[in-house]
């Protein structure tokens with residue numbers, strides 16, 4: 214590509230973040246010199262986070278992988294030699310063919326998530342490749358499996374309020390969501406709403422940046438949100454703060470839900486949640502009396518054993534108060550449904566030789582690597598760093614150490630996971646690729662055209678799986694395609710929201726808003742089985758789940774005194790950026806926040822080093838004594854790499870592989886530990 218001197222070009226932020234910002238990138242002689250927000254984008258409006266403002270430091274980081282590597286020392290030893298792509302392909306293809314001949318294609322397991330959110334690079338040619346291969350299917354439920362399932366039972370799909378309307382909100386509940394760090398443009402809309410009189414309430418287990426920004430902070434005990442939602446319903450119903458007309462017209466199962474809410478008076482809910490009964494009553498009155506009211510349902514509150522039900526229960530509230538369909542009313546858990554493209558054409562599940570091929574849940578990688586039968590012979594990791602982000606790290610890392618396991622990792626950096634790889638492949642940054650980006654929060658699809666040349670010998674996920682497919686002897690008509698052809702196939706989809714959107718339009722304008730002729734899915738278009746908002750769900754009954762919301766305590770056995778919540782932090786994105794010196798410096802070091810009463814009882818002082826332990830392992834970490842958590846709760850922030858941080862341990866050493874109540878989600882935050890002062 215020939216690039217003129219010093220130009221500013223449009224790009225998109227590729228990270229797993231709801232905002233999917235439009236970027237303006239300044240390029241001098243083919244090299245990115247600055248990254249800024251694009252003021253023309255209707256939602257992201259020129260504002261971006263600090264992480265991405267320094268994204269060029271990541272792209273040109275001296276540690277960036279630029280050519281394939283082969284392991285020459287023991288697994289984990291960091292000893293690699295440079296090899297060519299031809300050698301890498303030969304070894305991978307040979308090893309895959311052998312695995313298929315010996316144990317069947319099921320012995321091959323892809324492991325990927327959304328390190329790059331580009332539709333082609335996260336769920337395009339890669340999915341095609343593994344379908345055609347007949348590899349084990351991966352259940353990609355590490356992020357929002359539980360919450361999506363729970364929300365869907367109530368509302369039918371991951372579709373809520375158009376966030377652009379939330380500037381009209383008069384009352385916002387920010388529930389289990391660290392907005393200031395994780396969805397900054399929602400903060401911008403709600404800050405605007407506050408100027409027009411809105412009140413913002415933050416419900417969280419941790420007093421953090423979002424609590425400081427909100428008007429009120431309500432601390433809650435981890436894993437008890439369904440009880441709070443039911444307590445709010447109890448008061449709303451008792452005090453006739455519900456919208457009877459809306460309930461009659463648009464919901465199903467009100468009587469069953471009301472009978473259930475009856476069982477959750479504020480006093481009982483106070484005992485469960487740690488929130489005073491008077492606060493619960495006041496919160497219900499404020500929420501019930503305000504209109505438009507809006508709930509931003511976060512991901513944090515659903516990383517629990519009972520996370521699906523928590524979201525399912527919260528999602529009933531805007532229906533009881535008749536807030537759907539009003540600009541600024543309703544809720545957002547996720548909005549991915551609106552910008553769905555043609556996944557069948559893109560991913561080609563029809564290529565699977567056996568539709569009953571086994572599925573492996575990505576939250577149980579440790580178990581899969583150590584116990585699956587037939588064993589996993591070949592593990593292919595891309596767009597993810599499971600040696601840091603997956604639960605129960607001792608099992609994950611023990612599995613990755615297996616001598617008979619052949620592991621390929623495709624990444625931009627030598628992550629913790631790469632250290633266990635037999636072959637490491639260099640990935641392009643999204644700046645080097647053509648791709649299509651949707652958001653799981655706002656309603657715009659964006660086209661991204663490459664803005665710099667490919668660096669070193671890097672290849673995109675798209676190119677890697679296309680070339681691997683062809684080397685495996687797969688059909689050229691399915692694999693020998695261009696990015697543009699695949700994007701056209703993805704857009705070839707009967708969807709009222711896409712409404713015939715073309716590649717040409719996206720190229721011309723850079724983005725397009727999904728067509729939604731009301732502020733949300735309501736009224737009259739709920740994709741549940743009954744076509745109504747399901748306060749009672751027959752589908753749940755059939756799935757052997759309680760058909761109306763209820764509170765069930767978390768499953769982690771009692772015994773150890775603390776509940777440990779290991780959330781993300783402000784300056785990393787999951788484990789991405791955790792190797793970037795500027796971001797590490799801002800986050801200083803991992804710490805566990807502890808209530809001062811707990812600290813005093815154990816003689817622990819601010820800054821002391823402790824050992825957190827449970828049956829899965831132990832982690833040494835410094836304590837910050839602060840009353841930003843309730844007694845009995847510990848909170849850490851950030852998914853730090855072990856590699857490059859002497860003595861540091863992944864917090865996921867302590868988290869369980871158990872799956873959530875629905876949607877096979879992760880239960881990271883339902884972790885009990887004990888603390889020992891060192």
Ligand SMILES: Nc1nc2c(c(=O)[nH]1)N[C@H]1C(S)=C(S)[C@@H](COP(=O)(O)OP(=O)(O)OC[C@H]3O[C@@H](n4cnc5c(=O)[nH]c(N)nc54)[C@H](O)[C@@H]3O)O[C@H]1N2
Pocket residue numbers: 229230231356388389390391392394395396416417418419421433434435436437438510511512513514515517778780781782783784785786787788848882
């Ligand atoms: N800066 C930054 N931004 C990110 C990410 C990142 O790592 N860093 N990650 C991205 C990704 S992949 C995701 S999924 C989103 C996640 O972003 P969010 O939806 O904000 O989710 P979390 O930050 O995981 O958790 C939100 C809050 O839930 C709280 N919490 C934990 N357990 C409970 C509970 O039982 N009840 C309640 N009420 N609160 C609880 C935590 O203390 C935390 O403050 O952010 C995305 N954006």
Ligand SMILES: Nc1nc2c(c(=O)[nH]1)N[C@H]1C(S)=C(S)[C@@H](COP(=O)(O)OP(=O)(O)OC[C@H]3O[C@@H](n4cnc5c(=O)[nH]c(N)nc54)[C@H](O)[C@@H]3O)O[C@H]1N2
Pocket residue numbers: 229325326327328329334355356357512594595596597598599602603623624625626628640641642643673674779780781786787788789852864865868881
């Ligand atoms: N304890 C605890 N654990 C958690 C969470 C938590 O809150 N607490 N959050 C969970 C959640 S919500 C999520 S979403 C997951 C996230 O887990 P992951 O998806 O694994 O997220 P990252 O750690 O960001 O790793 C993404 C990797 O993809 C690489 N990458 C980026 N672009 C490309 C590309 O184009 N090609 C290839 N091949 N690689 C690329 C990046 O360099 C990075 O190493 O973690 C989960 N784990």
Ligand code: SF4
Pocket residue numbers: 226227228230231232233234261262263264265397786
């Ligand atoms: S990480 Fe999120 S807030 Fe930051 S630039 Fe990307 S999309 Fe925007």
Ligand SMILES: [Mo]
Pocket residue numbers: 229355356357512
């Ligand atoms: Mo996530």
